[in-house]
Amino acid sequence: MSTLVVENLAVRYGGVSAVRSVSFTVPPGESVGLIGANGAGKTSTLRALMGLVPRAAGTARFGDRDLGKVPARHMVRLGIGYVPEGRHVFAGLPVEKNLLLGAYASKWDSSCRARLSEVYDLFPVLGQMRGRLAGALSGGQQQMLAIGRALMARPVLLLLDEPSMGLSPKLVEVICSALQRLRAEGLSLLLVEQNAMLTFEVTGECLVLENGSVAMTGTSAALRDDPRVRKIYLGL
Amino acid sequence: MNRLFAARRPLGLAALAIVAWVLPYRLNVYWISVADTALLFALLAVGLGLVMGIAGQVNLAQVAFFGVGAYGVGILTTAHGFGFWLAALLAMVAAVCAGLVVGLPALRVQSHYLGIVTLGLAVAFLDWVTNAPVTGGDSGLSGIPTPPLFGVGLSSQYLYYYLELIVLAAGLAFGYFVVRTSLGRRLRAMRDDALAAGAAGAEIRVLRMIAFVLASVYGGAAGVLYAGLIHYIAPETFSIADMFLLLAMVIIGGRQSLWGCVVGAIGLTVAQQELINLAAYAQLGYGMLVVAVVVFAPTGLAGVPSRVRRWRLRRRSGISAAALGSFSGVPSSGRTGAVLEVSGLVMRFRGVIALDRVSLRAEPGEILGIVGPNGSGKTTLFNVISGLYRPSGGRVDLDGRVISGSRPWRISHHGVARTFQHLRLFGNLTVLDNVRMAMDRTRSWWSWRYVFWPVGVWRHERELSRQAGAVLDAFGLAAFAGALPHSLPYGIQRRVEIARAMASAPRLLLLDEPAAGLNGDEQRQLAEIVRAIRASGVTVVLIEHNMGLVMSLCDRVVVLDSGAVIASGVPASVAAQPAVLEAYLGTTTLPSEAS
């Protein structure tokens, strides 16, 4: 099991600073949340970790590997799963093919089949829809599919980008309990969310980002009762 | 005619004119015929440059316009006994008609689709001339007369050179006149960003047709001259291979520069003549050159000097943000703000509801903030108001007049201006031209003046420049007038976009996340600018996720969630509503109240 250590990460797009010096650690089996309003730099942080956007400064290590030297397509082999913002399922492929592609880096053998049924166990609705095209699923089902796809590679650390975006409260609860279950199974989570309440439910520790910098950190339980979080969100 | 160009390089231009004028004295009979061909290709290339490089419309039928001009003259003179110049005039009319036909698909499709359709039409034309009895089929038409000029027959290739030279010079001058004034600015803006150009008042469809007509005029003129020069025309002159050669000339020379097109045409014609016995090697050479140019120098030879200049500038210091002046108030436009009334607006995309019966109202002299979580429909609302989307239901009124469902340019002319969440400045237009483009409130049919009243164009241009200068001064951007947007720091680009929106003297200003990516100081300046715009009487609606800015700047706030309005009112009261907290923070309410 490896620890994710991020130090002084910064991201710039052209001349714009999206993230300025963000540091945090995700120990094995732990669950960390990055929360904040739109445009606070949460998604950029995650994408920089994945190597999908260049880092302007800072380092990210996973165990003894420097993530700066790992191309995005090899992250999955290190045990890092990624659930992108806006779900990004392969819309023209059936649900099951989407899931199998999640296990692209390994053989499509019996252990892969076993994993498939574990995912169907976590999200039974995906099992019922396995032959349906992913693009025909509802937003919530697509979100489950995106999570399931990332789980197919048996990651040790799961990066999730706004899994609650655009979902109804009921579906948010479904996602929330799935994440809690994964956490209980020992998976490390790094959860980027605007929905602070969901994040507090699922994570042990949180960072509140504001304008690309860390505004607050603390345990999720403490932050839940901290009125300053609300101020940061609403600009009061 | 072209003062801007001439004023900068009068000596170079004069020298060039002298060289072109005395050149025939140094050429033997063989090379003068090469020169005559080169000038024709140059004329064709300028036309292709205008439609592809300036207006951004892929046109692989330029060679067909050439053919229409040539065959028009050929058929009318040989079969119907018309005089050369009358035939030439009618052939030009035919070429323009061909331009309109080929341009028609551009109203529906763009880029590669347009490429294949125009190429298909070129093949169709070729098929017609190869088969029709009237065109002489495979064997072509011969016996086309020499054009007489003031009683002098231009049978000498030397004299013909001067005819071509004068036509090319006139064509270039007119081309530059168009490119550097109102019409060309709109064409270039459309090329860089058709969506933003439409929102700034450009009639995209009309402009596309104008671009094809321009190309067809140059192509037709080249065809007419070709018929008079060679006296014989056959289908193989208008083949697809020649189309690609012409394309190579324009790409290698630099499609966005008319001079580049001329240089490319002359260079490639001469090179081809030099390698006439090694034609396959010549083809290999220009094919590889096209690939190399496209990969390494997309702006072609003509773009090399400015690339070098930019590279050197960047190595030194680049443009310093320190040159940014302070904002000194909104220039008065004499227009008053408008009442925006959105009622029951519904927007569906393939069954997904992006806006769900949204109603809101904004008054002159107020700043209305639109906030809400990601994907709540804020930008969709702006896109409907500014005409990019046609709503599925409901309506938008401006001062009691329905504007929803109109095209973007029309809404712009009603007095609505906007900025975009992700900057959409015209990348290859200078800051000054970005502002002048939006300031230009003429309609497209105004462009008849280019042909019949050029002085009017000049006067309009002078007035635009004066007013645009005032806008740049007011926004503290005067130092960057000649810079391209991408060379500027991000914060300044944001300000340029607001200046561009205000240049159209709007009555309603829509700002989509104007503070995104700005630092604290820039945000303060932004707030100052937006307040000044409100003070000038303009109605301002802004989307923003920087809640601090929204709270301090907006008079009223509307909160969207999942496409529906969940709260509205003064900022402080809205922030206290449980529904808003829920939308922002999540489904459970916070246990403790704010202190």
Added chain:
Amino acid sequence: MQSFFQTLVSGLSFGAVYSLIALGFSLVYRTMGLVNFAHGAVLMTGAYLASTFYLSARLPFAVAVPAAVLATGVVGLLIERVLRPLESKDVDLMLIGTIGAGTVLEAVAILIWTSSGRGVPSPVRAAPLDVGGVRIPVYNLVVIAVAAVTMVLLTLFLQRTKRGAAMQAVAMDPEAATAVGIHVGRSNAVAFAIGAGLAALAGSLASPMLFVSPTMGDSLGIQGFAAAILGGFGSIPGAIVGGLGIGVIGSFAAQWFQGYSDLVTFVVFTVLVMVRPTGVFGEKTVNRA
């Protein structure tokens, strides 16, 4: 009626060839977003290679064609490598870049094989079949059969194999594909090579029905491209329907309008594209104003 069927048969055989060309266009477009105007020249290269293997190296036709397909696939890899910097950039630049690549291939063909062209005798010597008065050359049936088998194989490859699924995934969402560990660049290169191979197959199959020359790809390429767009760019059933459609339209146009078949075909095509820019099976939205 007899002549109607005669024309139909000839239209369908050419249609099968167009379908293969359109399939190559579509595959490359679907996976890379690249509109390959060099496709016609690649096809011509394949036709020359096959005819050289067949006529000069005296290989059996059934061996010469696969060999040419493989060799042309390698040529495709080469082109992809050169044009790679343009992928996911300006569409117009890509279009022009591929036109340049096509020009180069044509020039190379002239240098190797001269510009005079060559005829390829039909590898099937059997007399045409007579079905109710309609004479069907056996070779045409071979062409239709080979095209049909190829399309089935390609569909199976895309739907049943891991590599095929990955290729589709890259087409739908390159970033998500990267996140699950797919090498997007390699997948694109393979797609381009397969597209080139399909063009070579079309070219070598067409060579006994036409005449092999350095410019044969111009017209075939444009027809195949039109077929791809007509069916809906990027769709496999669309490529088949579009190809057969263009083949039949062209064949009847040649019957009814004599030499004006290209004219009629492209005018009809232009009107169709204007009426329905997304083609018959197309879903992708076209640039809006």
